[in-house]
Amino acid sequence: MPRIGPGGSPLTRGTATRPASDVQHRALVPDEQPQQLDEPGAVESTRGAVGRRLNGDRIADASDGEPLLAPQLRAEHGPCRAPGGAMTEQPRRRMRCQTRHARHPPHGAARCAAAGIGEHEIGVRPPAHQPQQRFHVRPLDPRVFTHELLELGQLHLHGCRQAQAFHEQFVSELAEPIFDGGIEILDRLEDGERDDAVHHGARNLPRGALLRNSLCLTSLLLKPMTNALPDLKRESFEREALVHLDVLYRVALRLSGNPSDADDLVQETMLKAYRAWDQYEKGTNAKAWLLTILRHAFINEYRRRTRHPETVDLDKIEPYAVFPEVQDEDPQGAFFDRIVDDEVLRAIDQLPVAFRETLVLSDVEGMSYQEIAGILEIPVGTVKSRLFRARQLLQGKLYDYAVEMGYIKGSPA
Amino acid sequence: MNCRECVEHLYEFLDRELTPELEREIRDHLEDCPPCGEQYDFEELFLKFLRARCRTQGAPAELKKRVLRELFGE
Numbered sequence: 001m002p003r004i005g006p007g008g009s010p011l012t013r014g015t016a017t018r019p020a021s022d023v024q025h026r027a028l029v030p031d032e033q034p035q036q037l038d039e040p041g042a043v044e045s046t047r048g049a050v051g052r053r054l055n056g057d058r059i060a061d062a063s064d065g066e067p068l069l070a071p072q073l074r075a076e077h078g079p080c081r082a083p084g085g086a087m088t089e090q091p092r093r094r095m096r097c098q099t100r101h102a103r104h105p106p107h108g109a110a111r112c113a114a115a116g117i118g119e120h121e122i123g124v125r126p127p128a129h130q131p132q133q134r135f136h137v138r139p140l141d142p143r144v145f146t147h148e149l150l151e152l153g154q155l156h157l158h159g160c161r162q163a164q165a166f167h168e169q170f171v172s173e174l175a176e177p178i179f180d181g182g183i184e185i186l187d188r189l190e191d192g193e194r195d196d197a198v199h200h201g202a203r204n205l206p207r208g209a210l211l212r213n214s215l216c217l218t219s220l221l222l223k224p225m226t227n228a229l230p231d232l233k234r235e236s237f238e239r240e241a242l243v244h245l246d247v248l249y250r251v252a253l254r255l256s257g258n259p260s261d262a263d264d265l266v267q268e269t270m271l272k273a274y275r276a277w278d279q280y281e282k283g284t285n286a287k288a289w290l291l292t293i294l295r296h297a298f299i300n301e302y303r304r305r306t307r308h309p310e311t312v313d314l315d316k317i318e319p320y321a322v323f324p325e326v327q328d329e330d331p332q333g334a335f336f337d338r339i340v341d342d343e344v345l346r347a348i349d350q351l352p353v354a355f356r357e358t359l360v361l362s363d364v365e366g367m368s369y370q371e372i373a374g375i376l377e378i379p380v381g382t383v384k385s386r387l388f389r390a391r392q393l394l395q396g397k398l399y400d401y402a403v404e405m406g407y408i409k410g411s412p413a
Numbered sequence: 414m415n416c417r418e419c420v421e422h423l424y425e426f427l428d429r430e431l432t433p434e435l436e437r438e439i440r441d442h443l444e445d446c447p448p449c450g451e452q453y454d455f456e457e458l459f460l461k462f463l464r465a466r467c468r469t470q471g472a473p474a475e476l477k478k479r480v481l482r483e484l485f486g487e
Contacts, residue, residue: 249472
């Protein structure tokens, strides 16, 4: 059963600071006065849907003074209205649930709903400079909604503008434009994860996903995106991706070996990530996702540049344990303290790339074996053994260096 | 658990990547075996040292600007 998260409607929460929120809140109150629905910009948010006639069904002008919302709709939701017409957040939410439940007597009703759309006349109040128009919304195309049909109530609850834009962009053009366009489609709030997704600005479903998931359509939520769409994307990208810039840079630097290449690598990674941001499932593991992109970019570049990629037989490398060497003289490893940063980094850079990347992801960036396995596309067991040998190899290099510098006497060779 | 096995799993132990049972076995062994305990301390120190030495560096401010410019036209 769809539910709204305990913290309240995430739709409301997630958009509280954006202009779109007003549209949404208001749209949630179906019997509100048309004047309150009016909002310049909000209407434009449907990307021209308002100004255009659907099916040539222009039926009324502002001058005629008729109510904007269909009478049926008001009758349906009338009892939910608080005295005086003002509704707090809480009743609105409750109302939405109740309405949804009430309108959800098992599947049959939902099926009928689409046909119902055609019966409803919905009104949109345009900005003052445009004449008022009303539109018929045609029934949803049954070829699209093969399993369950869109619940009419949802559309109405979220306002006629969205319903109209939905119809125009989605139904008539079969799914594609809507994913790039002015409306974001959310699956029904089946569980807490959805709430979260919505809270984080929700994701655009990938192209075609709606068709595959059409079983979920009974309680589809529509959310106006308005002009804030790029900002939403930017907002979530900044919050989840850009915060990892330092990590990416450090890894890029160790992989590529020089600052200029590292810059380019990070830049390319961020660009690719931003382009593919819709494919990233928000709130999962952005760091690992970004590092995977970075590594692919590195490998491609590396292959392009070098005809003879590094051919080190990792199995032939025989690291030795340093501890037995220093056990008597310096079991506390005090000699490490004398080795400066640059020397450590130089020693890491000398490791074979397969060891280097594993070690950097684990010991510098603190990622788990599982995460590393995912990024490097190798089994966890391989991560384990590479890490073991990479650490020993590095220890050996640092130990040799320390002996050379006289930081430690070392055992006679 | 003998010393060889303990040393073999030492890194996984430090990385907290072992099953609870194995982790317990290692911990018990480390308590009972001073040389292995010493090696544990040494390896732990080494990993801390690595982390401290390698994380001082972050992305240069210029790169941050460049990325923002590229992404958002700023």
